Amino acid sequence: MKKAAVLVLALALLLAGVSTALAKTTITFWYSLGGNAGRVFQEMVAEFNASQDEIFVDAVYTGGYGETAQKVTASLAANTLPDGGVIPAAPLFTGRVGNYLIDEYLRGPKGLDMDDFYEEFWNYNKYDGRIASLPFNNSTPVLFYNKDILRQAGLEPKAPETWDELVEMAIHLRDWAAQERLRNFVPINMRNQDWMLKCFILQNGGQLMNEDYSAALINEPEAVEAIEFWVSLVDQGLMPAGLHDRARDHFIAGNQAFLFDSTAGIGTIAQTVEFDFDTAMLPGNKQRAVTLGGAALTMFPSTPERQDATWEFLTWLLQPENVAKWTVQTGYVPVRKSVLESPEIQQLFEEQPYYRAAFEQLEYVVSMEHFWELGALDEYLVNLISQVEYKAQTPQEAADELVRLMAEEIERNR
Amino acid sequence: MRRTLVKKLIIHLVLLTLGAAMVLPFLWMVSTSLKGYHEVFRYPPRWIPDEPQWRNYLEVWKLAPFGRFYVNSTIVAVITTAGQVLTGVLAAYAFARMEFAGRDQIFMLFLATLMVPTQVTLIPTYIVMSRMGWIDSYKSLIVPFLATAFSVFLLRQFFLTIPKELEEASIMDGCSKLRFIFAVIMPLSKPAISSVALFGFLGSWNSYLWPLIVINSNQMRTLPIGLRYFVSQQGGGSEWHYLMAASLIVMLPVLIVFFLAQKQFIEGIAKSGIKG
Numbered sequence: 237m238k239k240a241a242v243l244v245l246a247l248a249l250l251l252a253g254v255s256t257a258l259a260k261t262t263i264t265f266w267y268s269l270g271g272n273a274g275r276v277f278q279e280m281v282a283e284f285n286a287s288q289d290e291i292f293v294d295a296v297y298t299g300g301y302g303e304t305a306q307k308v309t310a311s312l313a314a315n316t317l318p319d320g321g322v323i324p325a326a327p328l329f330t331g332r333v334g335n336y337l338i339d340e341y342l343r344g345p346k347g348l349d350m351d352d353f354y355e356e357f358w359n360y361n362k363y364d365g366r367i368a369s370l371p372f373n374n375s376t377p378v379l380f381y382n383k384d385i386l387r388q389a390g391l392e393p394k395a396p397e398t399w400d401e402l403v404e405m406a407i408h409l410r411d412w413a414a415q416e417r418l419r420n421f422v423p424i425n426m427r428n429q430d431w432m433l434k435c436f437i438l439q440n441g442g443q444l445m446n447e448d449y450s451a452a453l454i455n456e457p458e459a460v461e462a463i464e465f466w467v468s469l470v471d472q473g474l475m476p477a478g479l480h481d482r483a484r485d486h487f488i489a490g491n492q493a494f495l496f497d498s499t500a501g502i503g504t505i506a507q508t509v510e511f512d513f514d515t516a517m518l519p520g521n522k523q524r525a526v527t528l529g530g531a532a533l534t535m536f537p538s539t540p541e542r543q544d545a546t547w548e549f550l551t552w553l554l555q556p557e558n559v560a561k562w563t564v565q566t567g568y569v570p571v572r573k574s575v576l577e578s579p580e581i582q583q584l585f586e587e588q589p590y591y592r593a594a595f596e597q598l599e600y601v602v603s604m605e606h607f608w609e610l611g612a613l614d615e616y617l618v619n620l621i622s623q624v625e626y627k628a629q630t631p632q633e634a635a636d637e638l639v640r641l642m643a644e645e646i647e648r649n650r
Numbered sequence: 651m652r653r654t655l656v657k658k659l660i661i662h663l664v665l666l667t668l669g670a671a672m673v674l675p676f677l678w679m680v681s682t683s684l685k686g687y688h689e690v691f692r693y694p695p696r697w698i699p700d701e702p703q704w705r706n707y708l709e710v711w712k713l714a715p716f717g718r719f720y721v722n723s724t725i726v727a728v729i730t731t732a733g734q735v736l737t738g739v740l741a742a743y744a745f746a747r748m749e750f751a752g753r754d755q756i757f758m759l760f761l762a763t764l765m766v767p768t769q770v771t772l773i774p775t776y777i778v779m780s781r782m783g784w785i786d787s788y789k790s791l792i793v794p795f796l797a798t799a800f801s802v803f804l805l806r807q808f809f810l811t812i813p814k815e816l817e818e819a820s821i822m823d824g825c826s827k828l829r830f831i832f833a834v835i836m837p838l839s840k841p842a843i844s845s846v847a848l849f850g851f852l853g854s855w856n857s858y859l860w861p862l863i864v865i866n867s868n869q870m871r872t873l874p875i876g877l878r879y880f881v882s883q884q885g886g887g888s889e890w891h892y893l894m895a896a897s898l899i900v901m902l903p904v905l906i907v908f909f910l911a912q913k914q915f916i917e918g919i920a921k922s923g924i925k926g
Contacts, residue, residue, distance in 0.1 A: 264866070270881045271889055275713075299862050299878050307863045310773050314780035318866070488691050508691040 261545040262292045266321035268304035268531055269373065270297070272503070276565045277322070284552055291545045301531065305329075317536040320546040322372060326532040327606035331363025337535045339367045341547045348551060352572045360528045360603040368606075369532035370550060371571040372562075376526045376601060377428070377435055378594045379519065380487060380495040380505060383512040385409070389493075395516030395593075399439075399465060402494070402519045406474040409493050418491075424475040425483035426496035430617035431529060435518055436462040438525035438602050449607035452642040454620075455635035458522075463631035465521075467624050477625035498529065499594040503567040506590060515590040517597040524600040530568065569595055612645045683707070683894035690890045706895040713892065714876045715868060716899065723872040724903075726791045726861075727854040733796035734850040735843055741797070742805030743831050747817065757806070763799045772863070779864055790864040791872070795854060801846040808842035809835060844914035848907065855904055873900045 269277050274297060281295040298304040301324035308329050311317045323329060330338070338361075342348060348370075350358065357371040383393035386405075389412040396402040406423035413421040426432040434444060442458030445451065453459060469475040487495035488508050497505075502515065518526055533553065535546045552558065556572055560580040563570040570576055576595060585592050604610070616638045623629040629637070677697075682690055684702040710716070744750075745757045775794055776785075784790040812835060820830050836843065858874040865871050877900060880893040 270879060274879060294867075296866055296868065297875075297879060299875070300881065303859060303862050303878075306772065306859070310776040310863050313773055314777045314785075316780050316785055485691075508688060 260290060260292050261541055262294055263319040263542055263545050263549065265293050265295045265546075265549070266298045266304065266307070266318045266323065267295055268298050268301055268322055268324055270300065273373065273566045273568070276562065280553065280558065280562070284549060287552075291548055293549050301325075319538050319542050320533070320535040320550065322531050323369070323534050324531040325606055325610065326369035326534040327361060327363035328608060328610075330534050330536070331366060331368030331606070332608065335535075335537060336366050336368055337537060337543060338369055341535075341543075342367060346547065346551065348554060352556075352574050354571065354573065354598055354601060356528065356601040356603040357571055359605055361532050362605040363607070365605070369534040370554065372531070372533045372553065373566070373568045374528055374530035374571060375498045375500040375568055376528060376594065376597065377432055377496055377518055378499045378502070378526075378597070379516045380497060380501075380513055380590075381516065382487065382490065382493050383514060385490070385493045385511075389413075393512075393514075395514070396494075396519045398519050399521045403469070403472075403474065406469070406494070407472065410473055420486075420491045422474075422476050422486065422492050424469060424494045424496075425486060425492055426475070426480055427483040427501075428498060428529075429480040429621050430614045431498075431527060432496045433463070433466060433617055433621060434527050435525055436466060436521075438527065439518070439521045439523060440465070441522040444613070445604060445607070449605065449609075450646060452613065452639045454617075455632065455639045460631050460635050462521075463620070463624060463635060466621070467631060470625050478622060480621075499569055500530075500567055502588075502590055502594060506588060513590065515593045517593050517600065524597070525602045526597055526600055528601050528603040563595075567591070567594075569598060608649055609642060609645050613642060616641055679894045679897060682890055683898055685891050687889070687891060703891065706891050707899065710880075710892050710896045710899065714879045714896075716873070716876055716896070718869060719871055719873045719876045722788075722791075722870060723855060726788060726872060727851050729788075729792050730795045730854040731847050731850040733792070734798055734801045735847055737797040738801035738805045738846055739831060739836060739839075739843070741802045742809050743827075743835065745802065746806045746809035747814075760799045761803060764803075768859070772860070776863060785864055786866045786870055788870075791861055794860075795850075795857075798850070798853075801850060804846055804849075805839065805842055808839050812838055841914045841917035844911050845917075848911060851907065852904060876900070 265281070267274070267277055278295060281293050285292055296318070298307050298321070304321075305324055308317070308321075308323055312329060312333065330336070342350065353371060357374065358367060360374070361367055361369040361371055379395055381393075381395050386393045386409075389409050391405055391408060396405055402424070409421075409423040413423075437444060437454065437459045440458045440462040442456060442462055443453045444459075446453055454463075470477050483492070483495055484497055484501060484505070486492045487497075488505060490509075490511055496518065499515075505513070517524060533550050535543060535550065537543070538546075553562075554572070556575050556578065557580075559570055559572050559575045560578045562568060563575065564580050564584050570581060575581060576598075581595070620634045620638050623634045624631050681697050681699065683706055684704065685699045686701070686703050689696075689699055741760075745753060745760075779785055779790040779794070782789075784793070816834060817830060820834055821827075825833070856874060857872070858878075861872045862875050862878075865875070877893060877896050880889045880896060
């Protein structure tokens with residue numbers, strides 16, 4: 237008798253447990269964020285899971301951008317996709333296969349205040365003119381400069397505003413270093429050189445692709461001029477040829493005055509350098525311009541119930557207070573305009589002023605939509621840079637070749 | 651006498667230099683694993699950290715479920731290795747000793763698979779695994795690697811050096827083919843088998859991309875994926891000190907296996923006809 241009662245009780249408890257578990261929607265969410273950013277993301281997921289009891293997010297780390305892209309490609313082919321994720325080049329895995337769930341939800345009753353996001357960030361998340369993912373972990377290039385070196389060389393510790401000022405300061409630094417016999421010193425270097433060259437082209441009023449992304453425009457005069465400017469930096473001994481992947485280490489070691497690098501590097505640099513440094517917007521020429529990098533939030537098709545749950549989680553991540561938290565703890569740029577005014581960010585500016593330039597230049601962001609040949613373009617740009625730096629080709633020749641290769645690539649995929 | 655001494659000295663000097671070149675990165679790894687976050691980037695770099703951070707090892711163990719990863723890696727590597735040795739021995743015997751039509755052609759075809767880069771077969775294999783319902787399980791980590799052309803090739807070359815008379819004599823004494831393989835060939839081929847086993851074990855232990863792609867849950871992951879938790883995209887701050895501590899934890903069993911088996915390992919390479 238007693239045994240039976242215990243059994244019934246146990247069964248009832250079990251059923252209760254099962255039913256609450258059933259009421260909960262579990263969604264699988266892949267994220268391509270390692271290191272500190274990965275940990276902050278895990279914490280946010282835990283916070284979301286604790287904040288309500290309808291949805292449980294099972295967040296799975298999927299490695300770096302390259303590996304995650306391969307994993308998503310394989311899952312797309314075998315139809316084993318998760319419910320959503322922080323995925324690199326997300327529009328290529330959604331919009332390109334006709335998945336515009338994000339666009340549909342954005343227009344639905346539970347949409348986001350789209351005006352509070354920078355227009356160019358939406359552009360970055362489009363495929364074929366339509367939004368296919370959400371901005372989240374984005375970064376832009378920024379200019380780091382070593383104030384101590386500028387002072388030692390007798391310059392005002394201020395960042396250059398234009399290309400001309402940059403060259404002028406760099407020449408002064410080059411001559412100063414020669415006089416001081418600083419053999420390891422270089423005035424300028426750039427990390428992620430393809431990304432930086434894109435910015436230079438845009439700053440000179442050039443364009444990378446035509447409006448419908450069917451042809452590269454890098455051999456047009458404004459773009460070629462930008463490449464020529466790049467080469468002139470090398471020719472005048474202001475920037476090393478090649479060696480771009482060592483740029484950050486060289487800057488950290490105090491052997492380089494100007495570093496063009498991602499805003500995502502601010503945290504690391506701030507924690508490691510032992511000299512006085514600051515950041516500034518990239519210098520402009522005909523205009524100011526920076527391009528956008530980073531992955532995006534997205535959703536893959538499943539059941540309406542799970543899609544709703546995924547949307548709930550995505551919009552939670554993009555609530556202003558969570559964007560502020562994400563920004564402060566990772567150094568990724570704030571994707572919502574209102575966040576810039578938030579007390580958290582204002583406090584960050586006060587404590588770590590070098591974030592100011594990174595976040596305030598967001599109004600100068602110029603972005604491209606995602607198109608299939610984007611990866612090829614980056615690869616060809618890296619190749620172009622080494623061709624022109626080592627004088628294997630003139631800027632015009634290299635640009636013509638890139639445009640031809642892109643045309644072939646696009647032709648193949650049509 | 652004098653000349654041999656000088657000769658010996660020169661040889662050892664060269665060997666020591668080369669040895670140092672091999673060992674230095676490892677020592678640097680140990681040094682970095684004991685540094686603090688700031689110290690990693692200090693310039694000029696220092697070999698001995700100011701205050702060795704032994705707690706890095708503890709932190710790492712806590713930041714990802716390395717215990718579970720260890721169990722997974724061990725299960726997968728051991729079964730994969732056993733499978734490769736077994737299929738390798740049987741296939742190598744057939745290719746080395748049995749006579750059948752198209753034997754050499756089939757062997758060439760087998761060898762040709764060594765030329766196919768893994769990236770090419772990645773997605774097709776994934777789709778097969780997914781159709782079998784094996785995604786996110788040990789099966790998907792083990793089955794595709796149970797037979798490799800490399801192990802068959804290495805063992806076949808070794809079996810060719812075993813005198814034919816041995817087999818003839820055994821068969822005369824009433825020994826079956828299978829028994830001959832297990833009772834005569836295998837004990838004779840210890841060096842080759844141990845190098846196949848070591849290569850198989852290392853390959854499985856270090857495998858990264860495939861486990862990352864077929865495994866979705868944290869409980870099923872293997873050690874190399876655990877290492878990736880400390881690497882960050884866009885250079886936004888990889889945690890080198892943790893990464894190196896974790897790498898050492900991951901490398902330890904492999905180092906032990908290598909020290910225990912290094913004699914067989916080297917013999918296997920030297921005797922199977924692969925010469926550099």
